[in-house]
Amino acid sequence: MKGCSVANIRTAAGIGLFLGVCIAIAALCLTLGRTPSKDASPSFSSGGDMLEYLMYQGEIRSKDGLLATWYHAANGKSEMEEALKSDIMILEADVNVEGHLTPNETNLPIMAHPPAVYSDNTLQNWLNSVLKSTKGIKLDFKSIQAVGPSLDILFAKSSEVKINRPVWLNADILKGPNVNHEVGVNASQFLNLVQTKFPDVTISPGWVTLYLPPLISNRTYTREMIQQMYNLVRDLPQKITFPARAVLTRSAWPHFYWLLQQSDRYSITLWQGQSDPLTLEDLLFIRDSSNPQEIYYDIFEPLLTEFKQVALNPNRNRLFYPGGSIQLYFQPEDSDGLLVNWYEADISFKREFFSNNSGMITLNIRVQDSSSSPQVAFPKSPTQFPLENYMNVILASPNPWGVFLKIEDQDALNKTLKVLSKIYDRKGLNVPVWISMEVSYGKFSMEGYIQGKDFLNTINDIFPYVTIAPSWPVPVLGLGYTELLVQDMLMLCEGLWQEVSFQLNAVALGKESLSAVKLLQASPMYSLTIEHNSEQGIFHDGYPGLMAIRSQAEDRIYYRLQQDYRNMFLASIFTS
Ligand SMILES: *[C@@H]1O[C@H](CO)[C@@H](O)[C@H](O)[C@H]1NC(C)=O
Ligand SMILES: *[C@@H]1O[C@H](CO)[C@@H](O)[C@H](O)[C@H]1NC(C)=O
Ligand SMILES: *[C@@H]1O[C@H](CO)[C@@H](O)[C@H](O)[C@H]1NC(C)=O
Ligand SMILES: *[C@@H]1O[C@H](CO)[C@@H](O)[C@H](O)[C@H]1NC(C)=O
Ligand SMILES: *[C@@H]1O[C@H](CO)[C@@H](O)[C@H](O)[C@H]1NC(C)=O
Numbered sequence: 237m238k239g240c241s242v243a244n245i246r247t248a249a250g251i252g253l254f255l256g257v258c259i260a261i262a263a264l265c266l267t268l269g270r271t272p273s274k275d276a277s278p279s280f281s282s283g284g285d286m287l288e289y290l291m292y293q294g295e296i297r298s299k300d301g302l303l304a305t306w307y308h309a310a311n312g313k314s315e316m317e318e319a320l321k322s323d324i325m326i327l328e329a330d331v332n333v334e335g336h337l338t339p340n341e342t343n344l345p346i347m348a349h350p351p352a353v354y355s356d357n358t359l360q361n362w363l364n365s366v367l368k369s370t371k372g373i374k375l376d377f378k379s380i381q382a383v384g385p386s387l388d389i390l391f392a393k394s395s396e397v398k399i400n401r402p403v404w405l406n407a408d409i410l411k412g413p414n415v416n417h418e419v420g421v422n423a424s425q426f427l428n429l430v431q432t433k434f435p436d437v438t439i440s441p442g443w444v445t446l447y448l449p450p451l452i453s454n455r456t457y458t459r460e461m462i463q464q465m466y467n468l469v470r471d472l473p474q475k476i477t478f479p480a481r482a483v484l485t486r487s488a489w490p491h492f493y494w495l496l497q498q499s500d501r502y503s504i505t506l507w508q509g510q511s512d513p514l515t516l517e518d519l520l521f522i523r524d525s526s527n528p529q530e531i532y533y534d535i536f537e538p539l540l541t542e543f544k545q546v547a548l549n550p551n552r553n554r555l556f557y558p559g560g561s562i563q564l565y566f567q568p569e570d571s572d573g574l575l576v577n578w579y580e581a582d583i584s585f586k587r588e589f590f591s592n593n594s595g596m597i598t599l600n601i602r603v604q605d606s607s608s609s610p611q612v613a614f615p616k617s618p619t620q621f622p623l624e625n626y627m628n629v630i631l632a633s634p635n636p637w638g639v640f641l642k643i644e645d646q647d648a649l650n651k652t653l654k655v656l657s658k659i660y661d662r663k664g665l666n667v668p669v670w671i672s673m674e675v676s677y678g679k680f681s682m683e684g685y686i687q688g689k690d691f692l693n694t695i696n697d698i699f700p701y702v703t704i705a706p707s708w709p710v711p712v713l714g715l716g717y718t719e720l721l722v723q724d725m726l727m728l729c730e731g732l733w734q735e736v737s738f739q740l741n742a743v744a745l746g747k748e749s750l751s752a753v754k755l756l757q758a759s760p761m762y763s764l765t766i767e768h769n770s771e772q773g774i775f776h777d778g779y780p781g782l783m784a785i786r787s788q789a790e791d792r793i794y795y796r797l798q799q800d801y802r803n804m805f806l807a808s809i810f811t812s
Contacts, residue, residue: 282394282403283436283474286326286372287529289402293370295325300528301503302547308534311347313357316365326372328534331359333381345386350378359386363393374404374440380421383407387433404438405430406479410465412443413455413484420444423468440505441469442479447512457488459733462495470498477503482535483512486521489557490701494733496530497761505532517555519543525557527564553634558660558669559701561735561763562596562638563792565668573763573794574786574809578640580798581626583614590633596670597637598796599626601652602644610651624655631664638668640705640796646686646694649673653698660701671695672705672739678724682709688728704732705765707739716748726758735761737794742768745781753788763792768801775801
């Protein structure tokens with residue numbers, strides 16, 4: 237529905253007109269996107285989106301990977317026939333060459349999972365049968381020898397009949413957790429064969445993995461493994477779905493999360509080893525920390541059914557990855573960051589406030605002396621409140637909240653990160669967490685502020701699963717956000733794998749804002765947060781800066797405004 241965004245219309249029109257236009261456009265979208273009847277024999281690209289195909293077929297009602305269903309190892313004739321008769325949507329089958337690694341090896345692709353290297357079913361026969369159905373196809377190559385001949389068969393078949401459905405090609409091409417020896421399918425050969433022989437597919441490139449119980453090893457996918465895979469596929473034009481061993485995915489989520497942000501053509505297919513002790517909570521964490529269309533679940537029963545029941549219940553508390561974006565967490569309408577609410581912690585807030593509202597809350601954090609714990613400080617009040625206790629109130633709220641921690645100095649930073657790490661280790665930190673400080677670096681070097689590198693290194697050392705929210709020291713902003721200030725901030729943040737939200741002040745933005753947009757362009761994981769409050773000036777002092785940035789983009793820009801300024805800005809945007 238992206239093409240039906242109403243964001244631009246809305247800024248120009250009054251709210252009443254806006255609603256009318258909305259309804260008209262929604263009706264138009266419905267007409268255009270109506271599911272055609274099955275016998276219309278639509279032409280669907282084999283490189284097309286699996287969820288769009290299943291919607292098109294009327295198999296699922298929304299673009300949600302949880303609704304897709306899988307038949308595992310539909311290899312032999314009887315399994316294949318059973319799968320074809322069932323209501324399962326996608327057939328997954330293993331391909332190898334006949335007699336692989338025996339003296340009798342041929343180059344005939346057959347349907348078999350090692351150790352079996354003979355089968356009553358050839359790939360040719362499998363395709364002949366499956367293409368008569370409407371089921372989706374996932375072929376899992378067990379050796380590089382099988383890839384070339386199989387793609388030749390696919391190509392020949394596609395010139396005979398329309399494939400008319402997504403085709404996924406899977407191969408494990410890199411070493412994954414707990415694997416040291418060279419195994420799997422040669423990566424460059426596999427990817428080259430797909431590009432030259434049959435490129436109109438979704439590629440499913442995986443890691444060879446071994447699961448070991450925690451008593452023996454806690455190893456999981458590393459940042460290097462994920463980066464190595466990304467380097468292999470980053471320039472490919474296809475849709476890519478990364479198969480990930482579900483039992484090891486939660487513990488490596490920061491890396492998978494990063495991978496998913498790199499392209500909207502990427503998804504993850506979770507799979508389960510026969511005896512992997514996967515838990516419901518692991519699956520809920522992944523579900524709650526991703527978009528529904530980004531994850532497929534090839535999971536055994538009875539866990540799958542239990543998971544679906546719980547996951548699709550809208551009244552449960554979410555288990556969100558604290559380093560995830562607030563865009564993903566709050567899902568504001570039209571991806572408009574202006575619709576995310578911000579509050580400043582106030583001494584008068586009671587539990588009720590948190591159950592009646594929702595948004596990001598700013599907590600000013602300081603420590604009294606080197607022996608005390610981090611405290612939340614309140615404006616115009618000497619009272620302080622231990623951070624850990626305050627976090628527990630927020631985490632217990634039934635409404636979605638995220639925390640913006642504005643940290644006074646290095647000591648407070650270290651102690652805050654330790655508190656967060658402790659809550660995370662007991663799996664309790666399930667809301668977005670931002671860490672913000674004014675930092676000194678390059679062209680914005682300034683006495684009395686933390687060194688930018690110290691800020692980043694401390695986060696990466698103690699607790700990295702946050703959004704990093706650096707800002708420039710206020711005294712350097714006399715000429716606004718100049719090219720040099722922006723360049724050096726980008727240089728400071730280069731190489732970070734976290735979400736980063738640059739903190740900008742609306743008054744300074746009014747002086748010079750053009751370069752600020754370059755911050756957004758540098759990475760899909762960068763966002764901007766514009767601050768304005770009465771300490772910085774009256775509403776109109778910040779208005780030119782707010783309008784300048786608002787006219788550039790709506791996605792990935794947030795507005796941390798005090799409540800009355802926020803209302804004035806909303807009124808000026810939506811009713812002008
Ligand atoms: C290979 O083929 C020969 C001749 O058909 C047969 O006798 C032999 O058992 C086969 N070997 C294997 C390992 O299947
Ligand atoms: C994969 O194949 C390429 C070229 O055929 C070769 O250069 C490379 O060493 C192989 N990679 C591995 C890991 O064996
Ligand atoms: C894995 O982690 C668990 C829980 O933190 C710990 O008890 C166990 O000793 C670890 N195992 C290894 C091999 O490090
Ligand atoms: C919170 O909501 C409850 C029930 O909707 C209402 O009775 C109460 O007055 C609200 N409290 C505040 C502080 O808004
Ligand atoms: C804070 O943590 C960093 C990184 O672990 C360490 O290098 C630094 O000495 C610590 N500073 C303070 C004041 O605790």
